[in-house]
Amino acid sequence: MPFNCIKTETRGRVGLITLDRPKALNAINAELVGELATALDGFESDDGVGAMVLTGSEKAFAAGADIKEMLAKEFVDVVRHDFIQPWECLSRCRKPIVAAVSGYALGGGCEIAMMCDIVLAADTARFGQPEILLGTFPGAGGTQRLPRAVGKAKAMEMVLTGRMMNAEEAERAGLVSRIVPAAELLDEAMKVAAKIAEQSLPSVMMAKESVDRAYQLTLDEGIRFERRLFQSTFATEDRREGMRAFADKRKPDFKNR
Numbered sequence: 001m002p003f004n005c006i007k008t009e010t011r012g013r014v015g016l017i018t019l020d021r022p023k024a025l026n027a028i029n030a031e032l033v034g035e036l037a038t039a040l041d042g043f044e045s046d047d048g049v050g051a052m053v054l055t056g057s058e059k060a061f062a063a064g065a066d067i068k069e070m071l072a073k074e075f076v077d078v079v080r081h082d083f084i085q086p087w088e089c090l091s092r093c094r095k096p097i098v099a100a101v102s103g104y105a106l107g108g109g110c111e112i113a114m115m116c117d118i119v120l121a122a123d124t125a126r127f128g129q130p131e132i133l134l135g136t137f138p139g140a141g142g143t144q145r146l147p148r149a150v151g152k153a154k155a156m157e158m159v160l161t162g163r164m165m166n167a168e169e170a171e172r173a174g175l176v177s178r179i180v181p182a183a184e185l186l187d188e189a190m191k192v193a194a195k196i197a198e199q200s201l202p203s204v205m206m207a208k209e210s211v212d213r214a215y216q217l218t219l220d221e222g223i224r225f226e227r228r229l230f231q232s233t234f235a236t237e238d239r240r241e242g243m244r245a246f247a248d249k250r251k252p253d254f255k256n257r
């Protein structure tokens with residue numbers, strides 16, 4: 001299906017989505033989000049895809065929600081038509097998504113990176129929530145996910161002053177899992193996603209769900225939730241195959257069953 005604001009392709013078992021509005025530094029408008037939702041749905045329902053990569057351009061992962069699209073909106077417009085709600089297509093995905101961030105990840109751009117499961121940053125990456133400079137504040141999860149990722153002090157400073165973090169600070173703070181040279185970013189993100197996509201898909205999906213629940217539940221409830229999901233992997237052929245392959249000193253042949 002042809003898209004205007006994104007490009008998609010499948011490489012092996014990895015679905016790759018590239019944000020592609022270069023003239024607007026990949027600012028996120030309604031059309032882009034609609035296309036993103038369609039692409040994610042496609043990869044989610046494709047048995048040949050085990051993980052996804054979301055990336056942008058060298059200059060910008062995404063410079064935020066489209067300010068020009070938001071400019072004329074009134075309070076009643078955004079209450080009646082919650083334009084952020086469709087962005088949740090990313091956080092609802094059950095297959096893992098690796099964000100490969102080069103250049104600016106600002107406002108909604110930082111927020112969609114945080115909706116992904118793993119963030120790899122190029123050494124050129126800049127993360128920020130500059131909405132306060134526009135007379136508003138983050139509206140796509142930034143005030144909730146950023147403090148969970150980097151702690152209250154840094155999150156508060158970023159949200160209240162609009163200060164950006166470079167890649168080193170973002171890695172130190174725990175917002176990104178690793179920094180790689182910009183030229184190697186996509187290859188590295190594809191390798192991470194391919195490694196995930198080689199594993200047993202039901203276990204990958206349950207592992208993702210279990211880690212995500214750590215943000216919703218008490219430790220005790222979270223441990224119980226994890227235990228039940230862990231036990232349920234003993235009902236899969238893949239769990240038996242994985243352990244048998246280890247004992248036989250060979251690579252497992254997972255069937256996603």
Ligand code: CAA
Nearest residue numbers: 023024025027063064065066067068106107108138139140
């Ligand atoms: N929305 C719409 N257009 C944007 C945009 C955005 N978020 N960010 C950049 N653009 C456009 C610019 O208007 C410009 O278009 P024109 O050529 O037509 O003028 C083009 O992209 C290139 O941008 P710049 O000329 O500004 O490039 P630069 O290299 O000088 O600066 C930048 C880069 C620092 C990222 C700067 O573009 C910038 O500050 N962008 C806005 C960042 C921002 O405030 N993001 C938060 C948006 S609000 C939000 O996201 C709400 C939410 O939580 C959901």
